[in-house]
Amino acid sequence: MSQRNKIQRLLRKGALATCLSLSVVCSSLSAVTAYAGPADDPAAAAPVIGPGGPGTTNANAAAGTDTNANAGQQADNSYYNQTLSNPVVNPVDKYSYSQMVNDISALASRYPGTVTVKSIGKSADGRDIYDVIVGNPNASKKILFQGAIHAREYIVVPLMMQQLEYLAAGFTNNATYMTQPLSNILGQVAFHFVPMLNPDGVTISQMGENGIQSEELRQTMYAADKASSRTTVSYEEYMRRWKANARGVDLNYNFAANWEGIKVSLTHPSANGYKGTNPLSEPESQAIANLIQGTGFNAVINYHAMGNVIYWDTQNNQKAAESKALANAVHALNGYSVLGSKGVGGLKDWLQQAAGISGITIEVGRSTCPVSFSEYPAIWNQNKAVPATLGYYVATH
Numbered sequence: 030m031s032q033r034n035k036i037q038r039l040l041r042k043g044a045l046a047t048c049l050s051l052s053v054v055c056s057s058l059s060a061v062t063a064y065a066g067p068a069d070d071p072a073a074a075a076p077v078i079g080p081g082g083p084g085t086t087n088a089n090a091a092a093g094t095d096t097n098a099n100a101g102q103q104a105d106n107s108y109y110n111q112t113l114s115n116p117v118v119n120p121v122d123k124y125s126y127s128q129m130v131n132d133i134s135a136l137a138s139r140y141p142g143t144v145t146v147k148s149i150g151k152s153a154d155g156r157d158i159y160d161v162i163v164g165n166p167n168a169s170k171k172i173l174f175q176g177a178i179h180a181r182e183y184i185v186v187p188l189m190m191q192q193l194e195y196l197a198a199g200f201t202n203n204a205t206y207m208t209q210p211l212s213n214i215l216g217q218v219a220f221h222f223v224p225m226l227n228p229d230g231v232t233i234s235q236m237g238e239n240g241i242q243s244e245e246l247r248q249t250m251y252a253a254d255k256a257s258s259r260t261t262v263s264y265e266e267y268m269r270r271w272k273a274n275a276r277g278v279d280l281n282y283n284f285a286a287n288w289e290g291i292k293v294s295l296t297h298p299s300a301n302g303y304k305g306t307n308p309l310s311e312p313e314s315q316a317i318a319n320l321i322q323g324t325g326f327n328a329v330i331n332y333h334a335m336g337n338v339i340y341w342d343t344q345n346n347q348k349a350a351e352s353k354a355l356a357n358a359v360h361a362l363n364g365y366s367v368l369g370s371k372g373v374g375g376l377k378d379w380l381q382q383a384a385g386i387s388g389i390t391i392e393v394g395r396s397t398c399p400v401s402f403s404e405y406p407a408i409w410n411q412n413k414a415v416p417a418t419l420g421y422y423v424a425t426h
Contacts, residue, residue: 108199108204108206109195109206109413109414113194116191116194116198117132117136117194118132118136118191120187120188120190120191121187122402123183123235124183124186125231126156126225126231126232129224130157136161136193136194139197140197140200140201143163143197143215144193144197145161145162145166146160146162147159147162149316149319149320150312150313150315150316150319151312151316152227152274152312153243153246153275153311153313154228154232154241154242154243154246155243156229158228158317159224159225161193163196163197163219164196164200164215164218164220165215165219166219168219170217170423171218171219171326171327171423172218172329172330172419172423173221173222173320173330174189174220174221174222174224174329174330174416175222175223175224175329175331176189176225176333177228177230177231177332178280178313178333179272179281179334180227180229180231180234180271180272181230181269181271182272182332182333182399183225183235184334184393184400184404184405185333185334185393188332188393188409188412189224190222192222192413193220193222193224195416196220196417199417200212200215206414206417206421207421214417214420217424218424220416221320221326223317226313226317227280229274229275230271230272230280233250234272237265237268238250238251249277250300251264251268253277253298254267254299254300267300268300269399270300270301270399271301272300272398273301274311276298277298277303278298278304278305278311279302280311280313280376281374281375281376282302282375283304283309284309284318284374284379285309285383286343286372286375286378286383287373287374288307290373291304291373308374314376321380321384321386328355328386328387328422329376329386329388330355330415331389331391333392333393334393334394334399334400335393335397335400336392336394337392337393337411338365338366338368339356339360339365339389339392340369340372341353341368341370342370342381343371343377343382344378344382345381345382346381346382347381347385348381348385348387348388352388352389354422355422356389358419358422359389359418359419362412365391365392370390393411394408
């Protein structure tokens, strides 16, 4: 049976968990707030500011700890400090779309009734975009984790796959977190994971143009930038640092959040920086927007790379207090700097401005994208408990 048929068969599987009472203390942290654009490359990255304020170092962030006295209650990491026995997800450098699909199928088979899978649409090159739900799909509260909207930031994909496996395994094995059984929160909150929103772009960054099936898309990928002399790097490096989808559109410039105000001179498809012909012009941005509008999420967490930064704000933010609280909770776990952002056209901006949904962007890693895989163990330690912590927050607010 093909992997696609396996996934389609899984779509019919439901999940049911017992809804139990829950209480948790969520810390409120007075963090340094600054305004900056998305941390992506060193030249564009905002300075990382430690909990002590400007000019301080953030050594604790690199270690995934926080010694700030205002951080509040520390999470119980005893479950997350364990290594799963015979895990499905085994992170590797250039964790690919096909490996992700195989792992999604295996997780749904191993955890029937706890892991539910559906396709929310297809990419420009025909790949399914998967939404993996852990917990009770019919829960009254829902939280979404999405990643790899930018192609070369694919280090977040194995991170999110491990995060969802730990949730599913914890439910099955009666694990506790913050003194509460994980089954409690998984009964009350549906965890949605879209680990790879931009599968074509990830494939390009990992494999070059040979990863794209459409001859028409392959022919347009490099031509416009080469003709305009916009790029001076080698062809191989150009592909490796690909950020857009297969149609050359930066998906995080493709949402109706002051899209007209995006100040870019680029008017043709490119590896990065082209906002498209109009908001939601791309199948991938349409797919995630339709999922969000049709589901009613209480919060959306966006994983990006790089900078060890948490962005929580935007212009005309309709959910500022809630988004700041999410950022504070994550900072208490990993020590990443908490910064505002005046971005336009991005998914987080659209969520907070137009959709009225709280959300944050978490930027992982330090090295230039694609982030070196040697950083993965630290990234995992810093972020492994983020879903459980934010799930508790959503359940109680």
